[in-house]
């Protein structure tokens with residue numbers, strides 16, 4: 409067996425996975441720290457680093473055990489080098505370096521966003537370039553032109569908050585807890601998306617960039633005008649309206665990109681791509697335009713290490729001991 413061990417610790421998920429050369433996932437273990445950070449209403453970097461330190465070795469052990477493999481079966485080791493929280497990244501990078509050096513295996517530093525794109529390359533039903541990827545997560549929102557397996561070009565991106573960040577902030581404002589995206593989705597199920605007409609920002613500006621901070625401000629005003637009691641009563645309507653505005657902007661920009669550049673295939677990835685409404689609206693758009701759509705499975709949308717292993721399949725490994733001075737890169 410020749411496999412890549414992927415390691416991901418850029419934010420609040422400690423993850424390890426074994427991926428084959430052919431893009432098959434042999435194992436994928438994700439230990440989420442969401443509960444740990446929930447009481448603070450967001451990820452606390454220092455707490456995250458310490459937790460990664462505790463979890464990274466058991467998570468790697470579990471990934472190996474799940475695949476019925478030992479370190480001797482691992483061909484090369486891939487790790488997220490950035491972007492992300494520097495202390496969190498350092499745990500993954502140093503663990504990967506130590507493991508690789510001790511066994512004299514090659515190391516592959518991976519860009520986290522390339523990882524989200526590369527989730528679309530994994531079996532089953534991989535999507536081959538060229539395609540356009542919409543990557544929406546807690547830290548990033550971008551349209552990526554994917555012409556080959558190795559890199560991507562940014563066609564448009566958020567000018568302020570990321571889509572997931574906006575959902576997380578809205579959830580906090582509505583008292584829905586952390587992480588906000590899944591909480592908003594759940595609350596929105598019983599709400600009316602047209603109850604509060606929030607602005608779908610950037611929809612007429614002609615660019616492929618996104619902006620979510622105005623939307624957040626609109627929600628702040630709506631909540632202020634309603635007052636605490638009415639806000640609690642209308643929470644489902646507020647959540648549904650906010651989710652609809654976020655999804656509306658994402659899909660509007662995706663539509664513009666498809667229509668102007670004539671893309672024939674689209675992939676949807678990143679944590680926010682786990683959102684049911686976004687998946688449904690994107691599927692409708694692609695069906696209407698006759699575009700092939702790859703919906704990355706929800707567990708490969710949120711942070712994981714299989715996507716890091718997938719990106720590594722197409723990246724140049726650094727032979728031992730060339731990576732000993734490799735450092736994490738927060739941005």
Ligand code: KG4
Nearest residue numbers: 545546547572589590679680682683710711
């Ligand atoms: O990709 P990811 O796991 O981590 C980053 O790289 O940021 O994305 C996390 C983001 C969070 O903002 C979270 O609220 C959002 O993805 N998210 C969702 C859903 N599941 C996770 N947003 C909307 N609907 C969901 N079902």
Ligand code: ZN
Nearest residue numbers: 524545679711
């Ligand atoms: Zn991510």
